[in-house]
Amino acid sequence: MLALGKLLELTLAGREPAQKIQLTVDGVQLRWLSEGALEVRPPEARDNGSDVLLSSGIHGNETAPIELADRLLQGIARGEIKPRTRILFLFGNPEAMRRGERYLELDVNRLFNGRHEQSIGPEAMRAAELEQLARTFFSVPGRSRLHYDLHTAIRGSKIEQFALYPWKDGRQHSRAELARLRAAGMEAVLLQNKTSITFTAFTYEQLEAESFTLELGKARPFGQNQGVDVSRLETRLKQIIEGNEPATESLDGLKLFSVSREVIKHSDTFVLHLPADVENFSELEMGYLLAEDIAKTRWVIEEEGARIIFPNPKVKNGLRAGILIVPTTDAGLA
Ligand SMILES: O=C(O)CCC(=O)N[C@@H](CCC(=O)O)C(=O)O
Ligand SMILES: [Zn+2]
Numbered sequence: 001m002l003a004l005g006k007l008l009e010l011t012l013a014g015r016e017p018a019q020k021i022q023l024t025v026d027g028v029q030l031r032w033l034s035e036g037a038l039e040v041r042p043p044e045a046r047d048n049g050s051d052v053l054l055s056s057g058i059h060g061n062e063t064a065p066i067e068l069a070d071r072l073l074q075g076i077a078r079g080e081i082k083p084r085t086r087i088l089f090l091f092g093n094p095e096a097m098r099r100g101e102r103y104l105e106l107d108v109n110r111l112f113n114g115r116h117e118q119s120i121g122p123e124a125m126r127a128a129e130l131e132q133l134a135r136t137f138f139s140v141p142g143r144s145r146l147h148y149d150l151h152t153a154i155r156g157s158k159i160e161q162f163a164l165y166p167w168k169d170g171r172q173h174s175r176a177e178l179a180r181l182r183a184a185g186m187e188a189v190l191l192q193n194k195t196s197i198t199f200t201a202f203t204y205e206q207l208e209a210e211s212f213t214l215e216l217g218k219a220r221p222f223g224q225n226q227g228v229d230v231s232r233l234e235t236r237l238k239q240i241i242e243g244n245e246p247a248t249e250s251l252d253g254l255k256l257f258s259v260s261r262e263v264i265k266h267s268d269t270f271v272l273h274l275p276a277d278v279e280n281f282s283e284l285e286m287g288y289l290l291a292e293d294i295a296k297t298r299w300v301i302e303e304e305g306a307r308i309i310f311p312n313p314k315v316k317n318g319l320r321a322g323i324l325i326v327p328t329t330d331a332g333l334a
Contacts, residue, residue: 004030004038005077008070011036011094025079036091037133040076042083048243050085053134053147053209058109058199060096064216064225065150068234072241084243088137092199093126100221102154110319112202113195131202138207145209146240149200152219152228154312157280159255161233162188164213166196166204172334175251177210180240183248185232186214188255188281190309190325191332215280251330258328260303265313265321267294272313272321280309284324291321 002022010017020032027043056065073089075081093108106119111127138145163186165173173191204211217228239245270293284301291299303326311322
């Protein structure tokens with residue numbers, strides 16, 4: 001096995017490889033770019049013109065996606081997976097991965113689209129570096145661009161695997177990409193309707209990639225992910241990488257949601273009226289008092305069919321403490 005196929009091992013050990021470029025037996029180039037960052041380039045004759053960014057470990061304790069990326073990269077390094085796409089593997093927050101924590105001081109996934117410029121510290125610098133790595137990778141004109149940012153969630157979920165699709169003014173969400181996600185095992189997609197400061201929002205809004213945050217189950221430590229079934233996603237990713245993806249147009253069984261409101265925590269007096277173990281996608285009744293904050297701010301459910309995802313009263317002031325979502329249709333898809 002090539003040393004660069006062990007990017008995860010290198011990253012967890014905080015080591016730089018002696019050799020930065022290696023070739024697999026069938027001529028695939030692996031190039032180490034920076035800590036937790038490696039580019040895969042197929043031989044020119046095999047290149048199908050697609051660029052795929054696979055990020056994981058943006059939150060250091062979300063290990064199932066990191067292990068999935070590691071398996072794919074090892075398969076490539078051993079010559080078992082034969083890529084026809086360029087691929088950029090990124091482990092988002094190496095120091096948090098080493099410590100088994102979501103983040104150290106700042107949530108990296110709230111520092112994109114320029115937000116890192118308003119902060120200091122290692123995570124702000126890492127977000128800037130990730131933006132630069134993604135910008136360089138997606139700078140070749142005329143190629144298709146796909147970004148999957150792989151996560152697991154803090155809590156259990158009534159819908160286990162789902163995607164979040166960023167938004168940009170004047171750009172329509174793609175039905176073909178949703179069909180691809182359905183085939184990869186996603187059960188629901190949340191269609192965003194405003195700009196954001198996450199990694200996928202950056203690559204979608206600024207780099208013209210088709211970008212998705214994928215939630216794959218509940219976050220657990222390394223080696224304890226038997227309960228997170230990524231088999232359908234893994235199969236689809238291999239097919240995308242090898243350029244032999246079966247055609248699919250079906251959205252059958254895929255639930256679509258849109259954002260009704262983001263619940264923003266404004267002060268330390270913020271209170272969320274939900275049990276600590278509430279699951280993502282839990283339904284909330286009309287009239288339910290969801291949260292209270294400074295200056296008698298009240299969040300009362302006014303939407304028919306409302307559900308909550310990512311409820312988290314512990315976020316820093318000014319950040320999202322949950323998303324209220326409602327069912328939507330496929331009417332706006334391109
Ligand atoms: O379980 C949670 O509360 C958070 C899980 C997670 O990390 N989700 C991502 C979603 C990113 C997006 O909105 O596209 C995050 O919160 O960063
Ligand atoms: Zn995450």
